Amino acid sequence: MGMAKTKRRYVCQACGSVSHRWQGQCSDCGEWNTLAEEAPATVFSQKHDLSSGGRPIAFEPLDAPGKELRRRPTGLDEFDRALGGGLVPGSAILMGGDPGIGKSTLLLQAAGRIARAGGDVVYVSGEEAAGQVRLRAARLELADAPIRLAAATSVRDILTTLNGMEPPALLVIDSIQTMHSDTIEGAPGTVSQVRGCAFELIRYAKETGAALVLVGHVTKDGAIAGPRVLEHMVDVVMSFEGERSHQYRILRNLKNRFGAVDEIGVFAMADDGLEEVANPSMLFLSGRDAPLAGSAVFPALEGTRPVLVEVQALIVRLQSGATPRRAVVGWDNGRLAMLLAVLESRCGLNFSSAEVYLNIAGGYRLTDPAADLAVAAALVSALADKPLPSASIWFGEVSLAGEVRPVAHPGVRLREALKLGFDRAHGPAGAGEKIPDIRYDELGSLAKLVDRIAS
Numbered sequence: 521m522g523m524a525k526t527k528r529r530y531v532c533q534a535c536g537s538v539s540h541r542w543q544g545q546c547s548d549c550g551e552w553n554t555l556a557e558e559a560p561a562t563v564f565s566q567k568h569d570l571s572s573g574g575r576p577i578a579f580e581p582l583d584a585p586g587k588e589l590r591r592r593p594t595g596l597d598e599f600d601r602a603l604g605g606g607l608v609p610g611s612a613i614l615m616g617g618d619p620g621i622g623k624s625t626l627l628l629q630a631a632g633r634i635a636r637a638g639g640d641v642v643y644v645s646g647e648e649a650a651g652q653v654r655l656r657a658a659r660l661e662l663a664d665a666p667i668r669l670a671a672a673t674s675v676r677d678i679l680t681t682l683n684g685m686e687p688p689a690l691l692v693i694d695s696i697q698t699m700h701s702d703t704i705e706g707a708p709g710t711v712s713q714v715r716g717c718a719f720e721l722i723r724y725a726k727e728t729g730a731a732l733v734l735v736g737h738v739t740k741d742g743a744i745a746g747p748r749v750l751e752h753m754v755d756v757v758m759s760f761e762g763e764r765s766h767q768y769r770i771l772r773n774l775k776n777r778f779g780a781v782d783e784i785g786v787f788a789m790a791d792d793g794l795e796e797v798a799n800p801s802m803l804f805l806s807g808r809d810a811p812l813a814g815s816a817v818f819p820a821l822e823g824t825r826p827v828l829v830e831v832q833a834l835i836v837r838l839q840s841g842a843t844p845r846r847a848v849v850g851w852d853n854g855r856l857a858m859l860l861a862v863l864e865s866r867c868g869l870n871f872s873s874a875e876v877y878l879n880i881a882g883g884y885r886l887t888d889p890a891a892d893l894a895v896a897a898a899l900v901s902a903l904a905d906k907p908l909p910s911a912s913i914w915f916g917e918v919s920l921a922g923e924v925r926p927v928a929h930p931g932v933r934l935r936e937a938l939k940l941g942f943d944r945a946h947g948p949a950g951a952g953e954k955i956p957d958i959r960y961d962e963l964g965s966l967a968k969l970v971d972r973i974a975s
């Protein structure tokens with residue numbers, strides 16, 4: 521064996537990429553100040569010959585009888601919906617989300633439901649003392665749920681204990697960034713610790729069939745490794761979202777090795793915990809009576825469920841030649857820039873000397889591409905200072921040429937809008953299914969939209 525050589529290693533705490541010199545910005549993910557020096561990796565100068573000395577592996581046909589995919593519902597329907605039907609035994613789930621958004625609350629509630637239904641649950645808190653978790657449990661009226669609770673941070677202690685008992689149906693680790701392994705150098709929360717600890721816990725889950733949930737904090741400061749370094753290691757990546765100032769929380773599935781990722785779970789945060797919101801279609805409307813310039817209602821689709829969302833735009837004319845601001849909450853920045861460019865070049869509107877603010881009401885984050893037309897309608901309405909007709913909805917995708925393109929499931933969107941009292945819709949040509957009580961306005965292009973609103 522040759523001499524071991526060592527090199528300085530700087531690991532991006534956001535995405536895990538390694539570089540050999542320090543840089544202010546990660547060249548892979550573009551985050552700033554996320555590079556931190558970590559224990560040097562050992563590099564052997566002599567190559568190992570891997571072509572002999574191993575044990576033969578067994579090959580299997582693809583149609584070999586295997587275990588059927590059995591899901592265990594948590595009993596929290598909105599959680600199960602976002603999971604795609606429940607927890608898959610032996611799977612690893614990463615639950616990300618901003619500080620204080622409600623991750624521990626959600627998981628304790630799910631754990632409580634499973635435990636009360638007779639499932640064995642182990643909840644390991646590395647963040648809070650057992651007493652703190654008990655206080656939360658009391659507030660959630662779960663104090664009597666037979667959950668095994670422990671405050672621990674050593675993965676060796678946790679796995680030693682678990683290996684001495686029947687594997688639980690659910691193992692919650694809150695959070696992975698507080699865990700440490702004595703076989704790995706570095707402080708808890710560094711990329712190598714987070715990866716190494718996750719690796720051991722995931723192996724335990726795979727071997728025993730326990731479903732594993734790892735809580736992962738989303739951080740930007742680079743002191744702690746973020747969930748992105750784990751995304752490829754786990755089977756399911758979920759994100760718990762919302763604005764802390766609003767009561768609504770959305771559980772999204774960003775990656776799912778066992779199913780689709782298009783359903784969301786919707787909850788409302790209350791004093792006694794998260795309440796499930798089975799019918800979220802009205803939540804993200806402001807409920808104002810008088811129509812306001814710059815506000816447009818968009819019928820979004822979240823998986824199979826329609827959700828009506830209010831898009832709000834504000835335009836402020838600048839007197840001086842200062843660079844105008846564009847600020848977006850709840851929608852894609854790049855998409856807004858594109859829409860503004862299309863409105864300028866295809867419709868002759870001028871936003872160049874104006875500040876543009878775009879907000880999606882209720883802390884909602886819009887990802888449905890059909891939102892383009894509603895955003896454009898809000899922008900044009902704000903620019904012209906003319907409110908849009910009340911009780912109307914807008915949907916359609918906008919192309920660079922300024923055409924309004926068809927979108928998925930116009931009928932579902934229209935029917936839900938009608939149910940909630942909207943009797944006027946604007947969208948792409950051909951999308952107006954024959955829903956007699958709704959007046960459907962075909963808008964083939966943005967130019968036509970501008971005509972309709974500004975004239």
Ligand SMILES: Nc1ncnc2c1ncn2[C@@H]1O[C@H](COP(=O)(O)OP(=O)(O)OP(=O)(O)O)[C@@H](O)[C@H]1O
Nearest residue numbers: 617618619620621622623624625626789790791792
């Ligand atoms: N009576 C209450 N006491 C404490 N928190 C409450 C209460 N009622 C509602 N909450 C909500 O619970 C939230 C905290 O939830 P939780 O601790 O589950 O979040 P978390 O995502 O696990 O946070 P952390 O990042 O600190 O681990 C608070 O932000 C608050 O909105």
Ligand SMILES: [Mg+2]
Nearest residue numbers: 623624647694
């Ligand atoms: Mg927590």
Ligand SMILES: [Zn+2]
Nearest residue numbers: 532535546549
């Ligand atoms: Zn990075």
